Amino acid sequence: MTETADIVIIGAGIVGCSIAYHLAVQGAGSVLVVEKDLVCSGATGKSAGGIRQQFATDLNVRLSLESLKMFHRMQDELGVDPAFRQVGYLFMATTPRELEMFRQQAEFQQRYGIPVRIVSPEDIRRIVHYVRLDDIIGGVYCPADGYAAPYEVTMGYASAARRLGVRIHEQRAVTGVLREGGRAAGVETSRGPIHAPIVVNAAGPEGGLIGEMAGVDVPVKPYRRQIFVTGPLAEFTEEPPLTIDYHRSWYFRAEMGGCLFSGPKDEESTFNTNVDWEHLAESVATAVARVPILEEAEIKRGWAGSYDISPDNNAILGAVPALPGFYLATGHSGHGFMHGPATGKLMAELILTGKTSMDISSLSLDRFRTGKPVREPMTMHEA
Numbered sequence: 001m002t003e004t005a006d007i008v009i010i011g012a013g014i015v016g017c018s019i020a021y022h023l024a025v026q027g028a029g030s031v032l033v034v035e036k037d038l039v040c041s042g043a044t045g046k047s048a049g050g051i052r053q054q055f056a057t058d059l060n061v062r063l064s065l066e067s068l069k070m071f072h073r074m075q076d077e078l079g080v081d082p083a084f085r086q087v088g089y090l091f092m093a094t095t096p097r098e099l100e101m102f103r104q105q106a107e108f109q110q111r112y113g114i115p116v117r118i119v120s121p122e123d124i125r126r127i128v129h130y131v132r133l134d135d136i137i138g139g140v141y142c143p144a145d146g147y148a149a150p151y152e153v154t155m156g157y158a159s160a161a162r163r164l165g166v167r168i169h170e171q172r173a174v175t176g177v178l179r180e181g182g183r184a185a186g187v188e189t190s191r192g193p194i195h196a197p198i199v200v201n202a203a204g205p206e207g208g209l210i211g212e213m214a215g216v217d218v219p220v221k222p223y224r225r226q227i228f229v230t231g232p233l234a235e236f237t238e239e240p241p242l243t244i245d246y247h248r249s250w251y252f253r254a255e256m257g258g259c260l261f262s263g264p265k266d267e268e269s270t271f272n273t274n275v276d277w278e279h280l281a282e283s284v285a286t287a288v289a290r291v292p293i294l295e296e297a298e299i300k301r302g303w304a305g306s307y308d309i310s311p312d313n314n315a316i317l318g319a320v321p322a323l324p325g326f327y328l329a330t331g332h333s334g335h336g337f338m339h340g341p342a343t344g345k346l347m348a349e350l351i352l353t354g355k356t357s358m359d360i361s362s363l364s365l366d367r368f369r370t371g372k373p374v375r376e377p378m379t380m381h382e383a
């Protein structure tokens with residue numbers, strides 16, 4: 001029997017599940033999510049869960065503001081606690097150039113009513129007294145930022161979508177994208193074809209591979225990123241903000257009373273997501289240099305996942321004019337968790353009505369052809 005759907009979504013990370021849920025809420029017909037592994041087993045499940053409003057472009061700020069509202073009402077809307085902890089985000093600067101950039105961006109963000117402010121080393125000491133500050137000349141702090149639980153949020157969207165009739169097929173890999181008469185016509189999978197006039201590529205770091213299957217150049221590549229977590233620390237009883245050493249592109253936050261901190265980063269693209277324990281000593285040395293109390297801490301666990309990087313470190317959202325019926329919501333470049341809620345809502349609007357309540361055209365695939373990349377200095381340094 002021929003298997004069909006009105007809309008097939010490839011990938012059940014936060015982006016695919018949020019799109020599926022919002023499609024169902026907005027009255028789409030039959031929606032089928034195809035996931036090669038399990039819900040939330042990709043980049044989303046490996047994420048640090050950071051949620052910030054500190055962006056430098058209008059659209060990214062708006063995606064953050066809209067998503068923030070959605071995180072706040074998630075308990076009522078989805079019936080799950082996203083464990084959203086509004087502990088703030090603190091970026092620390094080492095050079096005058098960095099601090100000047102923070103200042104300019106803070107002024108830009110304040111125009112949106114975001115409670116972000118420039119802080120002195122003394123202010124930073126009051127916020128996180130155990131951080132070594134001798135080379136830090138200031139920072140930028142937004143107490144309304146924070147982090148939430150990626151698994152709970154994604155499962156929340158998946159469960160709510162299922163309740164509204166969405167089908168989610170796990171352990172079913174997409175192996176090809178069907179085309180018919182110059183349009184997308186469904187997907188080939190490890191369990192047979194699914195015919196559908198609309199196909200959404202929400203495959204995260206594997207968005208480029210799905211693009212290849214469709215004959216569309218989707219410039220998204222995976223880059224390994226790692227995280228380590230220590231056992232409980234007395235100093236972390238009061239939660240610190242998610243704190244970023246901008247110059248060294250290193251961050252930490254609290255996790256279950258211990259410290260979660262960033263580990264090594266691969267410069268070359270790879271699908272490898274094994275933890276690189278060989279470089280653990282180096283990672284710990286970087287961490288201890290900035291947060292000396294970590295010298296006493298025990299590393300309890302670590303994991304690695306893929307950043308979903310596009311050429312300008314920003315998401316690729318929208319329809320693909322060269323292949324009608326094929327949509328992209330991939331390449332979030334390390335901020336896909338925080339923007340996942342709004343992305344889902346906007347992509348659903350686009351698919352169902354051809355219009356969106358927020359103009360997302362600056363994130364279209366076309367920007368790479370027309371030479372209009374999105375500039376986001378903070379994102380380049382990843383946190």
Ligand SMILES: Cc1cc2nc3c(=O)[nH]c(=O)nc-3n(C[C@H](O)[C@H](O)[C@H](O)COP(=O)(O)OP(=O)(O)OC[C@H]3O[C@@H](n4cnc5c(N)ncnc54)[C@H](O)[C@@H]3O)c2cc1C
Pocket residue numbers: 010011012013014015016034035036037038039040041042043044045046047048049050051172173174175202203204205206225226227304305306307308329330331332333334335336337338339383
């Ligand atoms: C270590 C780390 C820390 C991060 N920290 C943050 C953070 O603090 N804040 C933040 O906002 N973001 C963070 N990110 C980035 C964030 O995780 C991603 O941007 C986001 O999860 C992307 O969501 P997604 O749904 O697009 O991708 P994914 O979660 O990867 O979902 C895509 C899904 O597609 C499936 N798939 C792929 N190919 C196929 C196929 N052929 N057939 C069927 N299914 C397929 C995959 O199995 C996967 O489940 C971090 C990422 C990492 C690795």
